[in-house]
Amino acid sequence: MLRLVCGLALIFPLLTGAPVSAQAGAGPAAAAEEPKFTSKTQLVLVPVVVTGEHGEFVGGLGRDAFKIEEGKKAREATIFEEVKTFAPAAPARAATLAGRSNFTDSDVQNWRLTVVVLDMLNTGYLYLPGGKQHLVDFLSKILSDSLQRGEPTAMFGLGTNGLTLLHPFSSDTAVLVEALRHVQMDIGAHPIREPVVLPGQSAGMQQAVNETAQRISDFINEGPALRLVYRDLVWTTLDAMTQIAHAYSAIPGRKTMIWASGRLPFMIDDPDWFAHMGPQTTEKYDEAWRSLVAAEIAGYPVDLSGLDDRNSSAYVRFGPASRARDSLITLADATGGTACMKTTEVAECIARGVEDSHAYYLLGYYLPANDQKEGWRKLKVKVEATGAQVRARAGFYVPSPTKDTPEARHREIEEAMRSPVDFTGVRLNVREIPVSAGSKATAPGKSLHQFSVGVLGKSVSVDAGKSNAIDMTLVAVAFAHDGANAGHAELHMAAQLPPDRVEALRKSGIQGTPLLELAPGKYDIRFVVRDNLSGGIGSVVYPLQVK
Numbered sequence: 001m002l003r004l005v006c007g008l009a010l011i012f013p014l015l016t017g018a019p020v021s022a023q024a025g026a027g028p029a030a031a032a033e034e035p036k037f038t039s040k041t042q043l044v045l046v047p048v049v050v051t052g053e054h055g056e057f058v059g060g061l062g063r064d065a066f067k068i069e070e071g072k073k074a075r076e077a078t079i080f081e082e083v084k085t086f087a088p089a090a091p092a093r094a095a096t097l098a099g100r101s102n103f104t105d106s107d108v109q110n111w112r113l114t115v116v117v118l119d120m121l122n123t124g125y126l127y128l129p130g131g132k133q134h135l136v137d138f139l140s141k142i143l144s145d146s147l148q149r150g151e152p153t154a155m156f157g158l159g160t161n162g163l164t165l166l167h168p169f170s171s172d173t174a175v176l177v178e179a180l181r182h183v184q185m186d187i188g189a190h191p192i193r194e195p196v197v198l199p200g201q202s203a204g205m206q207q208a209v210n211e212t213a214q215r216i217s218d219f220i221n222e223g224p225a226l227r228l229v230y231r232d233l234v235w236t237t238l239d240a241m242t243q244i245a246h247a248y249s250a251i252p253g254r255k256t257m258i259w260a261s262g263r264l265p266f267m268i269d270d271p272d273w274f275a276h277m278g279p280q281t282t283e284k285y286d287e288a289w290r291s292l293v294a295a296e297i298a299g300y301p302v303d304l305s306g307l308d309d310r311n312s313s314a315y316v317r318f319g320p321a322s323r324a325r326d327s328l329i330t331l332a333d334a335t336g337g338t339a340c341m342k343t344t345e346v347a348e349c350i351a352r353g354v355e356d357s358h359a360y361y362l363l364g365y366y367l368p369a370n371d372q373k374e375g376w377r378k379l380k381v382k383v384e385a386t387g388a389q390v391r392a393r394a395g396f397y398v399p400s401p402t403k404d405t406p407e408a409r410h411r412e413i414e415e416a417m418r419s420p421v422d423f424t425g426v427r428l429n430v431r432e433i434p435v436s437a438g439s440k441a442t443a444p445g446k447s448l449h450q451f452s453v454g455v456l457g458k459s460v461s462v463d464a465g466k467s468n469a470i471d472m473t474l475v476a477v478a479f480a481h482d483g484a485n486a487g488h489a490e491l492h493m494a495a496q497l498p499p500d501r502v503e504a505l506r507k508s509g510i511q512g513t514p515l516l517e518l519a520p521g522k523y524d525i526r527f528v529v530r531d532n533l534s535g536g537i538g539s540v541v542y543p544l545q546v547k
Contacts, residue, residue: 002426008313009256013363014246014382020265028310030432031453036214040174040371041085042366042367042398043364043365043366044070044364044365044366044367045079045296045362045363045395046068046335046360046362046363046379046381046392046393046396047083047254047298047336047360047361047366047390047392047393048066048360048361048362048363048383048384048390048392049298049336049356049360049361049362049390049392050361050385050388050389050390050391051389051391054056055352055355056384057355057358057359057360058090059082059325059359060082060293060387061082061361061385062081062089062295063077063431064260064384065385065433066080066361066363066381066382066383067094067377067381067382067383068113068147068363068365068379069380069381069382069383070216070377070378070379071377073366074231075496076365077363077364077365078304078364078365078366079362079363079365080361080362080363080364080457081361081362081402082359082360082361083253083254083359083361083362084359085112085114085253085254085357085358085359085361086357088114088369089297093342094404096536098357098431099430099431099432099452100430100431100540100541100542101372101427101428101429101457101539102213102424102427102428102538102539103250103424103427104421105436106235110538112253112254112357113153113154113169113248113251113253113256113357114149114150114151114153114154114255114256114257114258114353114354114357114444115153115154115155115156115157115244115255115256115257115258115297116139116143116153116154116156116176116258116260117156117157117240117244117257117258117259117260117261118139118156118157118158118166118180118183119158119235119237119259119260119261119262120157120159120183120258121158121159121160121237122158122232122233122237122261122262122263122264123260123261123262123263123304123305123400128252135208135310136181136183136492137261138343139180139302139349140177140180140181140291141179142302142346142350143173144173144399144414145175150355151171152169152171152244152474153169153170153171153173154167154168154170154421155167155176155179155180156240156244157183158236158237158240159183160236162239162418163239163240163243163244163419164420165218165420165422166179166180166183167419167433171197171465175378183376193331193461198490200466205433209306220288220544222259228338230265231277231278233265233279234265234266234277234281234284235262235281235284236282237265237266238281238285238287238288239284239288239415240286241288241291241292242284242288242291242293242415243353243419243420243423244257244297244419244421245288245291245292245294245295245297245426246291246295246416246419246423246424246537247302247419247421247422247423248295248297248424249294249295249423249424249425250292250425250427250459250536251295251424253357254296254297254298254356254357254360255295255296255298255299255357256297256298256300256337256353256356256357257296257299257300257335257337257347258301258350258353259299259300259301259302259328259331260301260302260304260342261301261307261328262304262305262324262330263302263323263324263325263327263328264301264324264327264328264330265327266285266327266328267326267343268289268327268330268331268334269316269333269334269376269394269395269397269531271285271375271376271397277391280403283403284489286397286399286400287418289397289399289523290397290399291398292335293335293397293475293509297335298335298336298337298351298357298393299331299332299334299335299337299351300332300338300339300340300350300353301328301329301331301335301337301339301340302340302346302349302350303324303325303328303331303339303341305324305325309471313406325339325341328341328428329360329474333393333394333395334393334394334395335354336392336393337353337391338352338353338356338391338392338459340353344349347491351361352357355451356391357364357406363381363384367398372398373398374398374399374400375397375398376395376396376397376398376400377395377396377397378394379393379394379395379396380392380394381389382400382475384429390472393433404532404535406511409473409530409532410539412530412535413475413537415474416526416528416530416537416539417477417526417539418474419539422539422540423528423529423537423539424537424538424540425534425535425536425537425538426459426472426529426530426537426538427453427455427456427457427459427538428450428454428456428459428527428538429452429453429454429456429540430453430454430527430540430542431451431452432449432450432542432544433450433451433513434450435448435449435450435515435516436450439515441517442517443517443519444471444516445519445520446517446519447517447518447546448515448516448517449516449517449518449544449546450513450514450515450516451513451514451515451516451525451527451542452511452513453474453476453511453512453513453514453527453529454509454510454511455472455509455510455511455512455529456506456509457506457507457508457509457510457539458475458506459531460472460503460505460506460509460510461531461533461534461536462497462502462533465496466496467496468496468497468501468502469494469495469496470493470494470495470497470501470505470510470531470533471494471496471531471532471533472492472493472510472529472530472531472532473490473491473492473493473512473529473530473532474490474491474492474493474512474527474528474529475488475489475490475491475527475528475529476488476489476490476514476516476525476526476527477525477526478516478523478524478525478544479523479525479526480521480523480526481521481522481523484520484524485519486519486521487515487517488516489490489514489515490514491512491514492512493512513527514527518544519546520547521542521546522543522544522545522546523543523545523546524541524542524544525541525542525544526539526540526541526542527539527540527542
């Protein structure tokens with residue numbers, strides 16, 4: 001059922017007489033629709049950090065002090081703001097609401113957040129004896145040195161099974177370091193190992209290793225089996241970036257992402273390479289890039305390839321390390337961060353990255369209607385201020401029109417289901433409520449459980465050109481302790497609103513009440529809501545014990 005809610009509390013049925021669909025089973029792939037392509041005017045947002053001779057933020061500059069160049073074209077900033085950020089409270093839910101939420105009361109402020117990603121998937125260094133311990137010791141010291149300001153920081157691991165949340169946001173550095181020390185190697189051991197020359201190997205072996213380390217494009221042509229394995233490596237890395245961006249996309253403010261890795265398996269500013277890998281890889285690249293930009297995430301990659309003396313003499317000097325470093329540097333340049341490449345300067349680099357998000361300028365402009373060609377665009381920002389240093393992303397990507405099909409919707413919802421963090425593109429609150437009168441379980445030994453899923457009004461898109469239409473998909477899946485799907489429900493929440501109800505929707509939001517039939521046991525119930533007009537996705541995990 002679908003109802004208007006006020007403060008996420010039920011008040012009255014939605015829009016008597018308005019066409020409403022809220023049917024179980026009307027899932028994202030249920031209807032046979034023609035593919036729709038959505039192309040919007042490109043808004044280019046550029047967070048810009050301006051520092052003085054001693055690294056201090058230079059504030060008080062006006063719009064006229066900034067010059068934007070896109071390729072050889074001058075662009076005028078129609079959006080301009082000097083942004084100051086705040087450190088949020090650690091809990092990821094609103095204290096004033098019962099149940100679970102993917103938002104807090106302070107969402108209206110510009111948050112200051114730091115995300116640390118331990119990329120064990122793309123770090124061949126970890127295969128060396130003692131590699132993991134050396135890495136843990138190194139990063140533990142770095143985090144202790146650079147996060148002592150009490151910055152809220154979350155820690156993730158990336159491995160063959162995708163992204164793993166090692167610890168949610170915390171301002172306690174000791175707790176984060178302890179979580180790092182308990183990282184298991186099996187989250188990242190990938191069957192493809194980077195070539196490493198150990199002491200005692202001959203010059204001929206060094207030459208063989210160097211010749212084996214071909215460019216990424218050469219790997220693609222080695223054969224179907226290797227191509228599939230390498231494609232999985234690329235997809236897993238892109239999915240991780242997308243999930244992190246979706247998790248914080250609706251939270252205002254520039255975020256710092258510390259990506260500790262040996263390399264990326266691609267160059268983030270080379271869409272031609274992604275096109276060579278096939279349309280599915282291109283779609284994943286498009287989504288990852290759109291998501292990183294929308295979430296205002298700046299990358300500060302930490303190079304792990306040369307931490308150990310046993311591999312630095314060979315691995316760092318030869319071509320593979322050069323290309324590995326290029327991939328990390330490109331991530332920083334493309335997102336407006338800084339690459340932390342020298343071991344002796346990593347702590348200072350990370351501390352600067354955290355500091356960069358304290359205060360910055362946000363510039364923005366729209367691409368002209370006759371200049372929407374897809375592809376990578378170079379970007380340069382200059383500032384007229386004596387002794388000022390500028391840090392901004394070196395380019396942006398104009399993606400292809402978004403393909404909106406039932407299959408695409410289902411894939412995006414599934415991605416949110418698998419993510420270890422809540423998505424915030426749609427803001428929702430979930431709580432268990434009494435089961436509707438007359439509802440009975442149909443299977444012996446099972447019981448019914450009903451939930452209120454309230455969506456904030458500001459998260460609901462209204463299409464004024466289609467009779468004030470709203471269109472949202474809600475999916476709830478109960479996962480047992482072993483990860484098995486123990487039950488699910490799907491609702492299609494759609495309506496056409498009379499004009500006088502639009503403002504009420506903005507203030508009140510909407511509510512879906514899915515019903516699940518469950519056997520006794522412990523469950524993590526994942527709720528995902530997709531706004532089918534904007535493409536925004538929100539998710540919440542609700543733990544439940546059924547007796």
